Amino acid sequence: MTNLGLVSDRIRWDEKALIRAAAKAGIDLKVIDPKTTYMNTASNAEDLEMKFGEVVIQRCVSYFRGLHITAILENSGLQVINSFDVSLTCGNKLFTTLALSKAGIPAPKTLIAFTDKGVSKALEELGYPAVMKPVVGSWGRLIALIRDKDSAQAIVESRERISNALMQIYYLQEYVKRPPRDIRVLVIGDEAVAASYRYSSEDEWRTNVARGGTSKPCPITSELEEIALKAADAVGNGVLAVDCMESPRGILVHEINSTVEFRGLYSATKVDIPGKIIKYAMEMKKK
Amino acid sequence: MEARTFQSKCPECDAELEIPDDIISGEIVSCPDCGMDYEVKLTEQGEVILTPAEIEGEDWGE
Numbered sequence: 001m002t003n004l005g006l007v008s009d010r011i012r013w014d015e016k017a018l019i020r021a022a023a024k025a026g027i028d029l030k031v032i033d034p035k036t037t038y039m040n041t042a043s044n045a046e047d048l049e050m051k052f053g054e055v056v057i058q059r060c061v062s063y064f065r066g067l068h069i070t071a072i073l074e075n076s077g078l079q080v081i082n083s084f085d086v087s088l089t090c091g092n093k094l095f096t097t098l099a100l101s102k103a104g105i106p107a108p109k110t111l112i113a114f115t116d117k118g119v120s121k122a123l124e125e126l127g128y129p130a131v132m133k134p135v136v137g138s139w140g141r142l143i144a145l146i147r148d149k150d151s152a153q154a155i156v157e158s159r160e161r162i163s164n165a166l167m168q169i170y171y172l173q174e175y176v177k178r179p180p181r182d183i184r185v186l187v188i189g190d191e192a193v194a195a196s197y198r199y200s201s202e203d204e205w206r207t208n209v210a211r212g213g214t215s216k217p218c219p220i221t222s223e224l225e226e227i228a229l230k231a232a233d234a235v236g237n238g239v240l241a242v243d244c245m246e247s248p249r250g251i252l253v254h255e256i257n258s259t260v261e262f263r264g265l266y267s268a269t270k271v272d273i274p275g276k277i278i279k280y281a282m283e284m285k286k287k
Numbered sequence: 288m289e290a291r292t293f294q295s296k297c298p299e300c301d302a303e304l305e306i307p308d309d310i311i312s313g314e315i316v317s318c319p320d321c322g323m324d325y326e327v328k329l330t331e332q333g334e335v336i337l338t339p340a341e342i343e344g345e346d347w348g349e
C-alpha cells in the first residue's frame with residue numbers, strides 16, 4: 001500500500017494541487033492538519049506511519065510549527081520532505097548564507113551585527129544603499145532597503161522594540177545592482193525542473209510574489225542549472241526554490257526556500273510541479 | 288450527479304458567503320462584505336463549519 005502524508009496548516013492553491021496530483025497518481029495521501037491534533041514524542045514509527053504515511057511532505061505555512069513537526073517525525077524514522085536539517089538551514093537566512101559560502105557558491109556580500117553600533121560599522125563597510133533582512137521570515141516581510149545612516153538607525157530602533165530575540169540578529173547585505181527581477185529555480189532532488197523571472201510590482205523593489213511580484217518563464221541555462229543544483233546540494237537537497245540575482249559579476253544566490261510556493265512558477269512555465277513533487281516523494285519511499 | 292454548492296452566512300456580519308463546490312477542508316474563504324477570513328471544515332455529513340482563519344505570524348512563509 002502506497003501512502004504519503006501531507007502536513008498542512010492551511011490549504012492553499014499549492015496544497016490543493018498536491019492533493020489533486022496524488023489522487024491522479026492513485027496514491028493514498030493522508031492530509032494532516034496539525035492545528036487540530038497533538039503529537040507524542042515517544043511514538044514509534046508504526047503508529048506515526050498509520051497517521052502520517054511513510055513519506056511525509058511537510059508544508060506548514062508556519063515555519064516553526066513545520067520544523068518541530070519534522071523533528072518529531074524524523075526522530076521516529078519517517079522520511080520528511082524537506083528534512084529537518086534542510087528546513088533548519090533554509091529557514092534561517094544566515095544559516096543558508098553560511099552553507100552557500102562553505103560550498104563556494106556566489107552570493108551577495110553579507111555582514112552580521114548584533115547591536116546598533118555593530119550595524120553602523122557594518123554599513124560603513126557595505127556602503128549605501130544596503131539591505132537589511134530578518135534571519136527568519138518570508139514573503140519579503142520587514143526586509144528594508146537602507147539608503148542612509150539615519151534610516152538605518154530608525155530601522156534598528158524599531159527592531160529593538162519587537163520582542164523577538166531573532167530581531168536582534170541584523171543580517172545586512174550589499175544591494176546588488178540587478179535588473180528589476182530575480183530568478184527562481186525549482187530544484188527537485190537532482191533536477192532543476194523549472195525557472196521563472198520574478199518581476200517586482202510598481203512602487204516596490206522586492207520581487208516576492210506575496211508583494212505583488214509577477215512570474216515570467218526563464219530559460220534554464222547551463223550556468224543557472226549548475227549554480228541552482230550546487231546551491232540545493234549545499235543546503236542538503238530536497239524540494240527547494242533557489243532564488244538568484246543577475247549581478248554584474250554573474251549569478252548570485254541570495255535565498256533558498258524549503259516550503260516552496262510554486263503557483264507563480266507553475267502559471268509561468270506550465271511545468272507539472274505538483275506531479276513532480278509527488279513522484280519525488282514516491283521515489284524517496286523506494287530508497 | 289449534482290454539483291454541491293454551499294451557502295453559509297458570515298458569522299461576523301451575516302452576509303451571504305458563497306463557498307465553491309470543490310472546496311476542501313482547510314481552505315480559506317473571505318467574506319465579500321466585511322473581509323473576514325474563515326477556514327472551512329467540511330464534516331462527513333457535508334456540513335460547513337467556519338472558524339476564523341489564523342492571522343499571519345512572523346514565521347509564516349516559504
